[in-house]
Amino acid sequence: xxxxWRRLGLGALSIVLLALLWEAYKAVGPAGGVDMAGLxxxxxxxxxxxxxxxxxxxxxxxxxxxSAGSAPVWIAVLLAGVSSLGTASVGLLIGSVIGVLLALLxxxxxxxxxxxxxxxxxxxxxxxxxxxxLIVSWGGRVQIGAFEWERWMSVAVIAAYLAxxxxxxxxxxxxxxxxxxxxxxxxxxxxxxxxxxxxxRLPASVPFLLPAxxxxxxxxxxxxxxxxxxxxxxxxxxxxxxxxxxxxxxDPAKAYAPIAxxxxxxxxxxxxxxxxxxxxxxYRRNEISA
Numbered sequence: 322x323x324x325x326w327r328r329l330g331l332g333a334l335s336i337v338l339l340a341l342l343w344e345a346y347k348a349v350g351p352a353g354g355v356d357m358a359g360l361x362x363x364x365x366x367x368x369x370x371x372x373x374x375x376x377x378x379x380x381x382x383x384x385x386x387x388s389a390g391s392a393p394v395w396i397a398v399l400l401a402g403v404s405s406l407g408t409a410s411v412g413l414l415i416g417s418v419i420g421v422l423l424a425l426l427x428x429x430x431x432x433x434x435x436x437x438x439x440x441x442x443x444x445x446x447x448x449x450x451x452x453x454x455l456i457v458s459w460g461g462r463v464q465i466g467a468f469e470w471e472r473w474m475s476v477a478v479i480a481a482y483l484a485x486x487x488x489x490x491x492x493x494x495x496x497x498x499x500x501x502x503x504x505x506x507x508x509x510x511x512x513x514x515x516x517x518x519x520x521x522r523l524p525a526s527v528p529f530l531l532p533a534x535x536x537x538x539x540x541x542x543x544x545x546x547x548x549x550x551x552x553x554x555x556x557x558x559x560x561x562x563x564x565x566x567x568x569x570x571x572d573p574a575k576a577y578a579p580i581a582x583x584x585x586x587x588x589x590x591x592x593x594x595x596x597x598x599x600x601x602x603x604y605r606r607n608e609i610s611a
Contacts, residue, residue, distance in 0.1 A: 344373065346366065351366065368573065380578070404558075406589065413480065415484075424495075425518075496522045496526050546562070
């Protein structure tokens with residue numbers, strides 16, 4: 322518990338330091354930024370490019386637009402963040418199930434590992450921005466009775482596509498982690514593959530699964546935001562990032578609210594995984610870093 326509070330304190334301190342660094346650079350940095358050979362090495366410090374932190378907070382408390390009954394910005398981005406977080410959770414669940422099943426298959430059959438693992442690595446080289454429209458197009462053709470494929474389902478599939486890889490690799494390493502002496506002991510007890518999996522391999526894989534789940538959760542969040550931007554899915558934080566960025570020239574502070582919520586989404590996902598790890602202390606003695 323003390324370690325958890327220390328991590329929370331360091332996280333809060335890092336946010337404060339980041340805000341101080343932002344304001345310090347805005348105070349002393351050149352208004353036009355720093356260019357070298359046509360490349361923008363350091364950002365501009367004008368109010369249009371770098372609003373003050375206080376201006377961002379004040380703008381988040383104001384209405385989205387001047388129309389009557391318009392909700393404050395922070396409520397709009399909070400609702401969008403909840404929607405995106407729900408979609409990312411679905412994607413993480415699907416990706417985790419697929420990743421663990423693939424890991425079980427590869428651990429059980431050495432031939433499957435040799436055949437599947439290279440394709441898993443190759444799958445992550447496909448550009449997400451090119452894959453998203455294809456998934457939307459394929460999903461739009463799915464119709465079973467009264468069931469119709471919705472746009473958020475395509476976003477969840479894309480999130481699962483990014484989340485399943487770290488889960489598959491982490492679970493495979495965990496399932497293969499028991500020492501030979503332990504596997505031989507289970508064999509001497511005439512324990513079959515299922516009993517060895519239940520009593521030996523799965524408990525031994527927890528120190529690998531938790532870091533993999535953290536990476537998978539972060540990947541699902543990133544995949545959800547990028548997919549919402551690429552597919553034009555409404556109601557999510559990715560859509561608000563595009564909409565608010567379009568008014569950046571006239572209202573620059575407004576564009577940072579959905580970005581901040583996207584960061585908070587990642588922190589929530591990491592916090593949930595950390596809370597899950599607190600329920601499994603006896604299996605985390607040899608946990609590897611993510």
